Amino acid sequence: MTRTRDDRLDPALRLLIGVILLGGIMGILDGSVVAVGVDTLATQFDTSLSTIGWVSTGYLLALTAAIPITTWAVDRFGGRKLWMFGLVLFLAASLACGLAWNVQTLIVFRVLQGLGAGILDPLVLTLLARAAGPRRAGRVMGLMGMVLSAGPVLGLIVGGIVLQGLTWRWMFLVNLPIGIVAFLGALRVVPADRPHTQRPRPRLDTIGVASIGPGFALAVLALSQAADRTAFAVWQVLIPLTAGAALLVGYAIHALRARRTPPLIDLRLFTNPGFAASVTVMTLVGLATFANLFVLPLYYQQQHGYGTLAAGLLVAPFAAAAVVAMPLSGRLSDRLGARSLARGGAVVAALGGLAFTQVGARTDEVWPALAAFVVGLGLGFVGAPTMGSLYRTLPAPLVAQGSSVLYILNQLGAAIGIAVVTLILATAGDGDGMAGFHRVHWFVIGTVAVILAAGVLLPGRPEALADAGAEASDISVDTVAQGAAR
Numbered sequence: 001m002t003r004t005r006d007d008r009l010d011p012a013l014r015l016l017i018g019v020i021l022l023g024g025i026m027g028i029l030d031g032s033v034v035a036v037g038v039d040t041l042a043t044q045f046d047t048s049l050s051t052i053g054w055v056s057t058g059y060l061l062a063l064t065a066a067i068p069i070t071t072w073a074v075d076r077f078g079g080r081k082l083w084m085f086g087l088v089l090f091l092a093a094s095l096a097c098g099l100a101w102n103v104q105t106l107i108v109f110r111v112l113q114g115l116g117a118g119i120l121d122p123l124v125l126t127l128l129a130r131a132a133g134p135r136r137a138g139r140v141m142g143l144m145g146m147v148l149s150a151g152p153v154l155g156l157i158v159g160g161i162v163l164q165g166l167t168w169r170w171m172f173l174v175n176l177p178i179g180i181v182a183f184l185g186a187l188r189v190v191p192a193d194r195p196h197t198q199r200p201r202p203r204l205d206t207i208g209v210a211s212i213g214p215g216f217a218l219a220v221l222a223l224s225q226a227a228d229r230t231a232f233a234v235w236q237v238l239i240p241l242t243a244g245a246a247l248l249v250g251y252a253i254h255a256l257r258a259r260r261t262p263p264l265i266d267l268r269l270f271t272n273p274g275f276a277a278s279v280t281v282m283t284l285v286g287l288a289t290f291a292n293l294f295v296l297p298l299y300y301q302q303q304h305g306y307g308t309l310a311a312g313l314l315v316a317p318f319a320a321a322a323v324v325a326m327p328l329s330g331r332l333s334d335r336l337g338a339r340s341l342a343r344g345g346a347v348v349a350a351l352g353g354l355a356f357t358q359v360g361a362r363t364d365e366v367w368p369a370l371a372a373f374v375v376g377l378g379l380g381f382v383g384a385p386t387m388g389s390l391y392r393t394l395p396a397p398l399v400a401q402g403s404s405v406l407y408i409l410n411q412l413g414a415a416i417g418i419a420v421v422t423l424i425l426a427t428a429g430d431g432d433g434m435a436g437f438h439r440v441h442w443f444v445i446g447t448v449a450v451i452l453a454a455g456v457l458l459p460g461r462p463e464a465l466a467d468a469g470a471e472a473s474d475i476s477v478d479t480v481a482q483g484a485a486r
Contacts, residue, residue: 016131016189017143023087023182024124025147026175027063027117030094031056032155032293033162033171034110036308040168045103050228054107057224059114064220064411065213066118068264070126071404072204073119079127080190082119087186090116091179097172113172125403127190129391138338138388142330145384148410149322149376152293153315160309208264211251216408218244223415230426265401269394275402277457278390279409281342284454285383286413288349288447291421292318292375295440298425299368303361303434317369318376325380333385338458345381346452352378353448356441361434375444382451389459 034041034056042052073082093113100106128140162170222241226232255263270276293315300311329341352374359368387406394402420443425436 012189013131017128017140019182019185019189020124020127021143021147022178023083023186024120025151026090026178027121028147028151029155029158030113030117030175031059032152033159033174036156036159037163037168037171040163044168047103051103053228055110057221058107059110060224061217061221062111062114063118063121064408065217066115067122067404067408068213069209070119070122071264071400074123074126074400078192079123079130080192083123083127083186083190084183086116086119086123087179087183090120091176091183094172094175094179098169122403122407125406126400129399129403136334138330138333138385139327140330141387141391142327142384145330145380145387146323146326149289149326149380149383150319153312153319156297156312156315157309160307160312164309203261205261205264207254208251211247211254212264215244215247215251216412218247219412220415223419227419227422230422265405269398269401269405272393273457274393274459275390277454278386278393279406281382281386281451281454281458282406283409283413284447284451285379285386286410287417288444289379290414291417291440291444292372294418294421295437296368296372299437304365314365314369315372317373321373321376322380325377326384329381330384330388333388337460338385338389339455339460341385342382342458343452343455345378346448346455347378348381349375349378350445350448353441353445357438359437386458393459
């Protein structure tokens, strides 16, 4: 197959992708960096672990609540302006976190940081999808998937290094050099949005703002509380879960009845089988990924006695596999489609999970590292093609909505994975912890089996795209080049 100009990632587009990914990786890194430092923060501020837990929980809730609003804001203000605002907000909040003088101010500043991340995270997907266009969606989403998978592991390593040699404040200040470079790069290469000459600026769905973001945030809070308390049937879980479900049901009724003001997320998106299958699979990928990322460091720490940094390094094969698999599978999916690649990746991930069920407390570290590589490789061949297929099924005006749905459900899948793994480990009841470890991986295998079944509904080999369809992208290659030349 001959590659045309439309199929290539030319230098200007590569530069744009690099700048966007650099800005987007900060929030992903920050989550796991802070998770490593919970004990350090509790000691520094002389407070309980439950109080310090709100440093992470407040960030996560703010991030989840902000994501749906980004769908409206990107059409109202434009992708470039919103991206620059998100970077400034995240950097300012990171600096404030690093200068916090007590735990209360740290929690407040982390909420602001979460709002910034809630703008940046879905906007990364939106900007990349618009820049790539349908023909190159797979390979560009492969690069994004590489960051999504490798970022949390890199955060564990960075957190361990920071806490070994620097003060806790550098867990937040480390964002500043990354963010400044990303901001300067964005000024140069992120192109301005096309003016709204053909259609009116969208009105804000205030009912949606009051329901869908808080609804998902309460669902994530309930799952976080379930993980902290290792139980579901407690009021700290049931109250936010019930309230969140009520808000989401209320939003669904509102969205289906909306006439004058377009809903933040149009639920009719889910009538598209390809879209529904893609977001379902990505939710399960988030679940399986974070289940592994949560349990593997515990295995190395509890069974082999390693510290945080060493455990993070031993989890690195999982991320290394994603670095290999995501770009390759994304590139292949542009020609082969998502279905066969995702189903093949699910089989590989299941084999890696089976290998984990044979690992013991005294197993040499090379074998779990190899199993982690196999699971990461398999999930990489699921994730990138699935994300690429999602953007091939959406017309350009719906890309922002699709990005928000994808990121929210992937985040929800991660929260479910961590909560379920915590419950499994807490109820295993064995002396050495290996029974819980094995049950977690049987749970992961079950999740991958569902991915294998759902993969039948993913789009197959892509049809040849008409030139007009390729030009529907809001940011063409020529526009990107103009942005780089400014």
